[in-house]
Amino acid sequence: MTDQTPSSDTTGPLAGHPLAERALGRLRALASGNGIEPAAIAPAEIQESLFTLGGVMEISPLCETENTAYPGGIRGKDRKTTGSFAELAQAVAAHQKHFRETPDWVAAATEEIKAHESQGWGLENAKVTLPEKSAVFAATEICPSCQGRRMLTCTQCNGRGTVTCTQCQGQGRELCYNCGGRGENPQQPGQPCHTCNGTRYAPCRFCQSRGFLSCPTCQGQRGTPCAPCQGTGSITQEVAVTCGAETHFKLIAKDLPSGLRRGLERAGIENLGKGYADIKASPPPKDEDDEPHDKPPFPILTYQAVLPYAEIRMNFGRKKAVISVFGKRGAMMGVPPFLDEPLQRWRDKLRAAAAGKAALGDALDARAMRDILALTVAGRGRIEPLRKLYPFGLSEGAMKTMLADMRLALNRATLKTRAVIAAASAALCAALFYLAMMTGFAAHLCAGLPAAAGAGIYMAMLAAGLTASWGALNFSTRLVLKKRFPQLQFAMQQKIGKTGYAMLAGIVAIFILMMMLSPAKPLWLGLLLR
Numbered sequence: 204m205t206d207q208t209p210s211s212d213t214t215g216p217l218a219g220h221p222l223a224e225r226a227l228g229r230l231r232a233l234a235s236g237n238g239i240e241p242a243a244i245a246p247a248e249i250q251e252s253l254f255t256l257g258g259v260m261e262i263s264p265l266c267e268t269e270n271t272a273y274p275g276g277i278r279g280k281d282r283k284t285t286g287s288f289a290e291l292a293q294a295v296a297a298h299q300k301h302f303r304e305t306p307d308w309v310a311a312a313t314e315e316i317k318a319h320e321s322q323g324w325g326l327e328n329a330k331v332t333l334p335e336k337s338a339v340f341a342a343t344e345i346c347p348s349c350q351g352r353r354m355l356t357c358t359q360c361n362g363r364g365t366v367t368c369t370q371c372q373g374q375g376r377e378l379c380y381n382c383g384g385r386g387e388n389p390q391q392p393g394q395p396c397h398t399c400n401g402t403r404y405a406p407c408r409f410c411q412s413r414g415f416l417s418c419p420t421c422q423g424q425r426g427t428p429c430a431p432c433q434g435t436g437s438i439t440q441e442v443a444v445t446c447g448a449e450t451h452f453k454l455i456a457k458d459l460p461s462g463l464r465r466g467l468e469r470a471g472i473e474n475l476g477k478g479y480a481d482i483k484a485s486p487p488p489k490d491e492d493d494e495p496h497d498k499p500p501f502p503i504l505t506y507q508a509v510l511p512y513a514e515i516r517m518n519f520g521r522k523k524a525v526i527s528v529f530g531k532r533g534a535m536m537g538v539p540p541f542l543d544e545p546l547q548r549w550r551d552k553l554r555a556a557a558a559g560k561a562a563l564g565d566a567l568d569a570r571a572m573r574d575i576l577a578l579t580v581a582g583r584g585r586i587e588p589l590r591k592l593y594p595f596g597l598s599e600g601a602m603k604t605m606l607a608d609m610r611l612a613l614n615r616a617t618l619k620t621r622a623v624i625a626a627a628s629a630a631l632c633a634a635l636f637y638l639a640m641m642t643g644f645a646a647h648l649c650a651g652l653p654a655a656a657g658a659g660i661y662m663a664m665l666a667a668g669l670t671a672s673w674g675a676l677n678f679s680t681r682l683v684l685k686k687r688f689p690q691l692q693f694a695m696q697q698k699i700g701k702t703g704y705a706m707l708a709g710i711v712a713i714f715i716l717m718m719m720l721s722p723a724k725p726l727w728l729g730l731l732l733r
Contacts, residue, residue: 321476
């Protein structure tokens with residue numbers, strides 16, 4: 204339900220209309236210094252009311268389980284143990300059933316919900332955990348894979364601990380390694396081999412004539428540690444039962460103005476307690492004739508959210524608009540871009556300055572232009588920072604245009620300085636590269652060094668030239684702007700424009716040219732050109 208306490212419609216003073224008064228003050232503050240007289244913004248008609256929105260919180264019990272299995276015995280403390288996995292499942296089911304059927308969880312869940320911001324207003328599908336109602340159950344059983352023996356029969360030797368010798372194939376002897384199985388002494392033809400005595404066979408050196416070797420998999424142990432239980436002989440299963448409640452919030456509101464509904468959608472029902480409305484929570488009224496609730500969900504809290512709302516027919520000079528003011532925070536909706544047209548003459552001057560047809564100072568009589576200038580030189584010339592200064596009154600298209608034109612105008616204002624510094628930096632780099640390369644100094648410096656080290660020295664030379672030139676250009680740009688606008692805060696890094704990028708490209712080209720023309724080319728360059 205909604206309870207409406209309307210204020211009288213008025214076209215007179217704003218007494219008794221705090222939302223309208225606050226909104227009018229903010230709009231006039233934005234208008235000041237921006238081409239429209241603050242007094243030209245005035246309310247023609249005000250409808251301001253207090254609305255009371257109702258809400259009901261319902262909850263349902265929630266039991267979530269998490270299963271874990273690990274080798275060995277039970278780990279950790281405060282586990283409720285059972286004798287087998289079957290008993291474990293029964294204990295978990297019994298715990299869940301007992302929790303759902305015992306109503307004392309409702310009071311505990313209610314306390315948790317009321318401790319939440321706004322006493323739980325608007326919480327939908329939220330999970331409330333009750334640690335005191337939760338538990339961890341565990342049971343240990345003999346490993347079904349090894350039956351508690353901790354070992355599994357070795358698959359390579361089938362539990363014998365030995366395998367047939369691959370050298371002699373289990374015969375215990377091999378072809379004589381001295382005579383190659385011929386039976387004749389290689390050093391004394393016609394004489395029997397002194398190793399095999401002419402039999403052509405010698406005892407197997409690999410198995411010492413036994414015909415078998417120790418199993419390489421189990422090392423003669425006849426078995427390998429059981430992988431499922433990791434050689435412990437048992438496996439433990441744990442089930443963590445997390446008990447709590449799930450919330451279900453229902454808003455009760457009828458016959459709301461369309462602007463108020465838009466405000467609720469924009470702010471979000473769950474956020475009304477954050478400065479929009481005063482919220483009170485109370486248990487639902489009890490009916491003594493009713494039986495106790497035993498099938499949740501059922502109401503546990505009822506809410507009242509009281510918030511102001513105003514609709515104002517506002518005059519913006521010759522234009523009219525209906526704006527909405529929502530909540531104690533005074534959030535405004537429906538405000539037209541009333542500053543776009545009054546600022547048009549300064550926007551035209553700014554565009555002319557960006558094109559080099561006018562001075563930038565001609566566009567700075569408007570406060571909005573000065574604000575955009577301050578944001579741009581501070582490195583914050585984007586839509587978001589500007590929107591914080593002008594949350595109303597300027598369209599996004601106008602903001603984008605003014606920000607772009609301001610950047611271009613500042614580039615124009617520093618163009619001559621940047622061109623001179625860029626040319627000087629490029630000339631200085633050319634002179635240094637000439638001295639380093641054409642005299643052979645750089646090649647001499649790299650003599651005897653690996654190719655990678657030599658290339659690193661050359662690249663460091665180029666990087667030093669680019670960094671110093673960029674720094675000089677950035678510093679000079681900042682210095683010119685700071686001299687012209689001493690009252691502003693400047694970012695350390697300023698836009699160097701196309702002139703700066705052309706300078707950097709030129710320095711790289713000069714570096715490559717000098718390196719190719721140098722009489723003593725470095726070793727790494729020769730390897731690269733092959």
